[in-house]
Amino acid sequence: MKLDLSCSVWVLAVGLLPLVQITAGSILGAAVNIELLDQDRSQPVRAHYSVVSSLPCPSLDELCNGGDCVDQLSSSPLTGALPSPGWCLHEWQKNIPKHHTSALQLGSDRAVPLYSRADLSVRADTNRVNQPPFVALPPPVRLQAACPQQIPVNVMDLDGDEIRCRYKKTDLGEFLQLNEETCTLLYEGGAHLGQYSVQIMVEDFPPSLKNQIRSEAFSTVSVHLLITVESGAGCSVVPEFTGVSPAGGAVIHVLPFEEVHVNITVDSRVQSVSEIAVTGPPGLFISQMEIGQNFQSSVTLSWVRGPNPFTHLLSVCFAANTPSLQSNVRCIWLQQTQTDPLPPGTELKCKERELQMSLVLPITFLENLHFSALQLNDPTCPVFYNSTHVTATFPLTGCGTKRMHLGSELVYTNTLRSINPNTTISRVATLILPLACRIPGQQAKGPAFKISIPEEVKTFGVVSFWLEFHPPGEGPMAAETRLPRLRGSPPVREARELRATRKMDKLDLHVFSNCSLARAELMVGRCVESETENFKNTRPLLNQGCASGNGTLEILISNSTVRIFRLYLGSLGIKGDTMYVECVVHLCVTTKQTDRCLDPCTETPDLTIVDSILTRSYTVRSGPVPLIKVTETTTTAKPTQTTNPVTQPSTSQVTTASASHAVDTGAFWIITVSLCVLMLLP
Numbered sequence: 045m046k047l048d049l050s051c052s053v054w055v056l057a058v059g060l061l062p063l064v065q066i067t068a069g070s071i072l073g074a075a076v077n078i079e080l081l082d083q084d085r086s087q088p089v090r091a092h093y094s095v096v097s098s099l100p101c102p103s104l105d106e107l108c109n110g111g112d113c114v115d116q117l118s119s120s121p122l123t124g125a126l127p128s129p130g131w132c133l134h135e136w137q138k139n140i141p142k143h144h145t146s147a148l149q150l151g152s153d154r155a156v157p158l159y160s161r162a163d164l165s166v167r168a169d170t171n172r173v174n175q176p177p178f179v180a181l182p183p184p185v186r187l188q189a190a191c192p193q194q195i196p197v198n199v200m201d202l203d204g205d206e207i208r209c210r211y212k213k214t215d216l217g218e219f220l221q222l223n224e225e226t227c228t229l230l231y232e233g234g235a236h237l238g239q240y241s242v243q244i245m246v247e248d249f250p251p252s253l254k255n256q257i258r259s260e261a262f263s264t265v266s267v268h269l270l271i272t273v274e275s276g277a278g279c280s281v282v283p284e285f286t287g288v289s290p291a292g293g294a295v296i297h298v299l300p301f302e303e304v305h306v307n308i309t310v311d312s313r314v315q316s317v318s319e320i321a322v323t324g325p326p327g328l329f330i331s332q333m334e335i336g337q338n339f340q341s342s343v344t345l346s347w348v349r350g351p352n353p354f355t356h357l358l359s360v361c362f363a364a365n366t367p368s369l370q371s372n373v374r375c376i377w378l379q380q381t382q383t384d385p386l387p388p389g390t391e392l393k394c395k396e397r398e399l400q401m402s403l404v405l406p407i408t409f410l411e412n413l414h415f416s417a418l419q420l421n422d423p424t425c426p427v428f429y430n431s432t433h434v435t436a437t438f439p440l441t442g443c444g445t446k447r448m449h450l451g452s453e454l455v456y457t458n459t460l461r462s463i464n465p466n467t468t469i470s471r472v473a474t475l476i477l478p479l480a481c482r483i484p485g486q487q488a489k490g491p492a493f494k495i496s497i498p499e500e501v502k503t504f505g506v507v508s509f510w511l512e513f514h515p516p517g518e519g520p521m522a523a524e525t526r527l528p529r530l531r532g533s534p535p536v537r538e539a540r541e542l543r544a545t546r547k548m549d550k551l552d553l554h555v556f557s558n559c560s561l562a563r564a565e566l567m568v569g570r571c572v573e574s575e576t577e578n579f580k581n582t583r584p585l586l587n588q589g590c591a592s593g594n595g596t597l598e599i600l601i602s603n604s605t606v607r608i609f610r611l612y613l614g615s616l617g618i619k620g621d622t623m624y625v626e627c628v629v630h631l632c633v634t635t636k637q638t639d640r641c642l643d644p645c646t647e648t649p650d651l652t653i654v655d656s657i658l659t660r661s662y663t664v665r666s667g668p669v670p671l672i673k674v675t676e677t678t679t680t681a682k683p684t685q686t687t688n689p690v691t692q693p694s695t696s697q698v699t700t701a702s703a704s705h706a707v708d709t710g711a712f713w714i715i716t717v718s719l720c721v722l723m724l725l726p
């Protein structure tokens with residue numbers, strides 16, 4: 045039967061939110077996963093807890109009772125807005141006995157028990173110790189009271205065991221059925237509005253269990269969901285994930301130091317998407333949501349695998365929320381691929397001064413490998429081999445070497461891999477060897493790098509940069525440039541020399557970005573000026589963000605997303621009637637709220653390493669900037685006839701041709717660049 049809902053939707057939507065009451069600081073979801081430690085410990089199991097709690101975000105101490113909880117957070121927690129008042133995700137680990145129930149409690153709320161049980165014996169079928177199953181913790185689940193809906197409980201087992209789910213407790217009674225074999229909850233509709241606790245135990249059984257009598261489970265982990273039943277948009281079509289979004293249950297293998305990017309796009313026709321709620325491992329970065337055409341909204345998730353104490357299998361779950369609807373929850377898995385120890389004699393040297401990495405790898409352990417097919421990220425860089433060793437020496441600034449920030453350190457990575465053109469021949473071995481150098485650090489031998497947990501990786505969204513030129517005291521920042529606070533003192537001779545001429549003596553160069561990240565700082569590196577559009581001969585205006593010579597002074601302003609420089613045209617010796625300006629810019633955010641990005645003029649970047657995340661550098665060019673004085677009368681012209689010497693479009697160039705296009709706004713140049721979510725790649 046086709047339901048006609050079009051007219052009822054908005055009426056119902058209005059009454060939704062006030063009906064659902066959530067007390068601050070309650071637990072909206074929790075999961076425990078376990079991994080085995082070496083056998084000889086008194087507490088042989090490491091538990092990894094994930095807890096979604098409502099805002100205000102509690103501290104770990106409030107959640108972890110009884111001591112030795114190790115916070116896995118390295119920066120601010122993941123958060124979401126719905127259900128109101130919003131939530132945050134905490135993750136921590138703790139060593140526990142093999143049978144254990146932790147009672148998580150916030151304030152005077154009912155405690156949430158999370159049961160886990162590990163089997164430490166060697167399995168007869170695999171001759172190994174069993175690996176417990178994994179269960180994913182989704183963002184808070186929201187249901188429409190009247191509408192049937194499936195809620196998958198996402199589980200995974202690295203041994204390939206059969207997984208079964210069973211209720212530990214359900215408050216939703218007959219409204220919610222659990223398919224124990226597929227681990228799917230089926231809400232049948234009809235429950236009263238409110239929040240319902242559902243606790244599920246996840247167990248693994250030998251794979252051939254089907255059609256056999258139930259044997260005993262190897263091990264148990266648990267998940268607790270607080271399901272919010274809302275009224276609202278009737279049984280409208282909920283938002284749906286489309287094409288590029290990974291399928292539920294997808295597994296992404298992640299090598300050490302590898303970056304993972306996942307695009308999620310959701311199609312929502314009834315209501316617009318207000319957030320794509322995501323839960324995932326510490327350090328997972330979620331870009332700002334972009335709203336595209338055809339009812340689509342999307343985000344990109346990014347994660348870098350640094351050395352970490354997390355589980356081998358990490359879940360990432362997402363759901364799109366509109367004010368009164370929620371898409372199905374999808375989860376994917378990030379599997380941290382375990383790498384073999386490198387053979388003795390392997391040597392990876394990081395030569396900081398030469399900015400080089402060099403590898404010597406004995407090859408006796410590698411059989412059936414085509415050494416001629418070994419390559420670095422950039423296949424044109426040479427890899428040498430003789431009968432005993434493979435060697436490669438390559439620059440940190442080339443050969444496809446990536447640079448990334450992990451914690452307080454800068455890490456350079458490349459990968460040596462064998463490319464086998466005959467993909468059908470499977471007997472040929474494949475080598476994938478991630479190489480990494482950490483700065484600071486003299487030498488790193490083998491794979492045992494000491495690197496702290498990755499900090500949150502920041503994004504800047506799609507940002508454009510542009511240059512504007514205004515006479516002092518004019519333009520959008522007139523208040524700041526009329527009586528400027530200058531960094532340094534202005535040259536004295538220019539005024540006298542130029543007053544009589546028709547040329548301007550001072551002009552303010554404004555560098556803008558539309559980055560909406562509140563803490564982002566716009567950094568301007570080198571700026572040059574040329575009389576010609578092709579920048580054949582250039583003159584420096586700024587050198588690494590510092591005044592170059594004495595013709596350029598920065599005007600200190602309070603807004604960190606704009607930079608203004610006063611150009612004393614006489615002192616700069618600019619001759620013609622027009623000039624062209626090119627600047628290299630980037631954005632910076634520090635990972636700690638209290639830090640500021642390094643000021644290139646006052647600090648030596650080598651001495652202090654502030655945890656900051658930079659975008660790559662972009663080159664922004666102006667169009668022709670007229671240097672002839674404008675008469676007083678024309679400055680009162682209509683705003684459309686810009687009388688300020690704002691640059692006019694002519695040509696533009698950006699260093700990253702593929703990721704950019706120029707937009708002709710008519711008033712000044714906008715160069716749009718897609719700042720790729722992650723890393724600084726100089």
Ligand SMILES: *[C@@H]1O[C@H](CO)[C@@H](O)[C@H](O)[C@H]1NC(C)=O
Pocket residue numbers: 288305306307344
């Ligand atoms: C994600 O989207 C970006 C920009 O649209 C695109 O460049 C990239 O290839 C996509 N990545 C994946 C894994 O689909």
Ligand SMILES: *[C@@H]1O[C@H](CO)[C@@H](O)[C@H](O)[C@H]1NC(C)=O
Pocket residue numbers: 404430431432433435
């Ligand atoms: C192969 O190269 C390695 C590293 O350069 C060197 O130490 C070794 O002596 C070479 N072996 C032969 C047989 O040439």
Ligand SMILES: *[C@@H]1O[C@H](CO)[C@@H](O)[C@H](O)[C@H]1NC(C)=O
Pocket residue numbers: 414417465466
């Ligand atoms: C690929 O296969 C062809 C024919 O089977 C063979 O001649 C060639 O040597 C192979 N190349 C490599 C790199 O294995």
Ligand SMILES: *[C@@H]1O[C@H](CO)[C@@H](O)[C@H](O)[C@H]1NC(C)=O
Pocket residue numbers: 505506507508558559560707714716
């Ligand atoms: C910045 O401007 C560009 C081009 O106009 C636009 O695509 C982008 O979405 C804007 N970014 C923000 C954060 O407003």
Ligand SMILES: *[C@@H]1O[C@H](CO)[C@@H](O)[C@H](O)[C@H]1NC(C)=O
Pocket residue numbers: 535536537593594
């Ligand atoms: C500006 O710098 C030049 C050389 O750097 C110097 O010769 C000149 O005296 C300086 N002018 C002023 C006003 O400081």
Ligand SMILES: *[C@@H]1O[C@H](CO)[C@@H](O)[C@H](O)[C@H]1NC(C)=O
Pocket residue numbers: 520603604605606
């Ligand atoms: C900084 O300047 C930008 C661009 O003019 C403006 O959008 C933003 O609101 C300003 N921020 C502050 C804190 O003044």
